Amino acid sequence: MSKVVMHCHDLCRTFVEGALEVNVLRDLEISIHAGESVAIVGASGSGKSTLLHLLAGLDRPDAGIIEIDGESINQMGDRSLARLRNRHMGFVYQMHHLLPEFTALENVAIPKMIGGASREQAEEAAMVLLERLGLKERATHRPGELSGGERQRVAVCRALVMNPDVVLADEPTGNLDPETAQDVFQLMREVNAEFGVALVLVTHDKGLAFSMQTGYQLLEGKVVKEWGDGVGASFDG
Ligand SMILES: Nc1ncnc2c1ncn2[C@@H]1O[C@H](COP(=O)(O)OP(=O)(O)OP(=O)(O)O)[C@@H](O)[C@H]1O
Ligand SMILES: [Mg+2]
Incomplete structure (x- = not known):
């Protein structure tokens, strides 16, 4: 059985809006295994x-335990958490969130420099990924000079530059036309298979979701497994 890279249980998150309490997550449990591809689907809201956000340590739960690589992050201070996030996780969002004043190469290199690498090492690693994702000719362009699909591919490179155990992607292709979305998604799947990076994908696109090994639906604050036996399942459809 492959290693569990991310695990949480009894996870609760409630938001208070005026007099209204919204119990968004209620005793949720999920495990993500090394190299697994996981889709999370569910209604808006x-x-x-x-x-x-909770799995990434970008928000704190009201109750429950979150473990990254076997280590509980609940009691971790912000600095340790930031370090752990930098080492183990990559993110791709619906909006690319690239830094506008930096080139594609610099945007990809920054997490590596934050992780302690020299500028030279970081840019070398960044260039390898940009080449791999077909962006060699775009390395010196700023985000404003790139197409939507190119920006999202740069964002995928940035998510991968630290060789994370897991990439968390929230609607990564939501702003792209179907064809470009398919390209970006295909690259993410290749990276998942090739580098053994676990991929957790939130998407409204059923076609994309079904090409992941495991699928969960978020329903009434919990995840319900919809398909896949999780560990080691290979996708052949
Ligand atoms: N910071 C916040 N403060 C108050 N309520 C919040 C906050 N973040 C999320 N919520 C509420 O929690 C619920 C879940 O939001 P969330 O963004 O996780 O949904 P989602 O499944 O990602 O939806 P979508 O598919 O539209 O992106 C919503 O009702 C939302 O209004
Ligand atoms: Mg959302």
């Missing part, structure tokens, strides 16, 4: 982004 069901809590998918909330779950991803």
Whole structure:
């Protein structure tokens, strides 16, 4: 059985809006295994982004335990958490969130420099990924000079530059036309298979979701497994 890279249980998150309490996540449990590809689907407002933010340590739960690589992050201070996130996780959002004043190469290199690498090492690693994702000719362009699909591919490179155990992607292709979305998604799947990076994908696109090994639906604050036996399943459809 492959290693569990991310696990949470009894996870609760409630938002208070005036007099209204919204129990978005209620005793949720999920495990992500090394190299696994996971889709999380569910209605708008069901809590998918909330779950991803908690797993990433970008938000704190009201109750429950979150373990990254076997280590509980609940009691971790912000600095340790930032370090752990930098080492183990990559993110791709619906909006690319690239830094506008930096080139594609610099945007991809920055997490690596934050992780302690020299500028030279970081840019070398960044260039390898940009080439791999067909962006060699775009390395010196700023985000404003790139197409939507190119920006999202740069964002995928940035998510991968630290060789993370897991990439969390929240509607990564939501702003792209269907064809470009398919290209970006295909690259993410290749990276998942090739580098053994676990991929957790939130998407409204059923076609994309079904090409992941495991699928969960977020329903009434919990995840319900819809397909896949999780570990080691290979996708051949
Ligand atoms: N910071 C916040 N403060 C108050 N309520 C919030 C906050 N973040 C999320 N919510 C509420 O929690 C619920 C779940 O939101 P979330 O963004 O996780 O849904 P989602 O499944 O990602 O939806 P979508 O598919 O539209 O992106 C929603 O009702 C939302 O209004
Ligand atoms: Mg969302």
